[in-house]
Amino acid sequence: MSVPATIGDYHVHTQLCGHAEGELAAYVERAIALGMTEMGIADHLPMFVHWEPSLTMAMEQLDGYVTAVRSLSARYPEIRILLGVEADYFAETEERVADLLGEHDFDYVIGSVHFLGDGFGFDQSRNKQEIEARGVDAIYRESYRLVARAVGTGLFDVVGHLDLPKKFGHRPTDAAAIDVCARDALAAIAAAGTAVEINTAGWRKPVGEAYPAAALLASAAALGIPLTFGSDAHTPGDVGADFERAVELARAAGYAATLRLSDRGSVALP
Numbered sequence: 304m305s306v307p308a309t310i311g312d313y314h315v316h317t318q319l320c321g322h323a324e325g326e327l328a329a330y331v332e333r334a335i336a337l338g339m340t341e342m343g344i345a346d347h348l349p350m351f352v353h354w355e356p357s358l359t360m361a362m363e364q365l366d367g368y369v370t371a372v373r374s375l376s377a378r379y380p381e382i383r384i385l386l387g388v389e390a391d392y393f394a395e396t397e398e399r400v401a402d403l404l405g406e407h408d409f410d411y412v413i414g415s416v417h418f419l420g421d422g423f424g425f426d427q428s429r430n431k432q433e434i435e436a437r438g439v440d441a442i443y444r445e446s447y448r449l450v451a452r453a454v455g456t457g458l459f460d461v462v463g464h465l466d467l468p469k470k471f472g473h474r475p476t477d478a479a480a481i482d483v484c485a486r487d488a489l490a491a492i493a494a495a496g497t498a499v500e501i502n503t504a505g506w507r508k509p510v511g512e513a514y515p516a517a518a519l520l521a522s523a524a525a526l527g528i529p530l531t532f533g534s535d536a537h538t539p540g541d542v543g544a545d546f547e548r549a550v551e552l553a554r555a556a557g558y559a560a561t562l563r564l565s566d567r568g569s570v571a572l573p
Contacts, residue, residue, distance in 0.1 A: 311341035314533025319360035345387035392453035414459025451491035464514035504535035524557035
């Protein structure tokens, strides 16, 4: 099955984040080769805390990033290219992030939680041994709490990889209790009018499944939460990866349409 042309890939990174590779044009050309009519570049917004060169672009690179993405439209008129960004949520930097986002005319912002309140990066390979010591359930609980707080700020259009704590295969020991936390986060997402993404990178990680899991996605569908698709591409070959599986997952969860971020229109799933 080929990648559905009506599905845009809105979670694509660039070399600026320090952990992706390939020229920006190569990502766009991959999307064109797959028949996509729309895509979005959403690299990591600089962070005011816990920043390091291997995680996000530097502050002095942000203007160049905006210019580079915007310039792609003239070079590739056959595809609509949106300027997005993936912004980490930290309670202590809400106002500073709001100000920074306001300085640029982003088409959309993906809000993500990669860090706990004390700065522990639970999705970083170097920290995966500490996850057990901290307590898997505690990480899930705080992650979902932070997601709920993040969408309440109104800064984000899409929630990225909702159940990211499972990245290395860690599962809650008290699944019922964590499910309550997840549903609380979904209720906050629905109340905020924010979308969630099917992030296909999970199929390329040790957990071996997309974010969010099928049951969580079904709960999102039941709440009427809009849906986008993202590969979380860090190489050009990742663009559109497993989108055919993602469409099947979305349909099984109860979705009949996806959100087109260029005009916030609804597009029927193929």
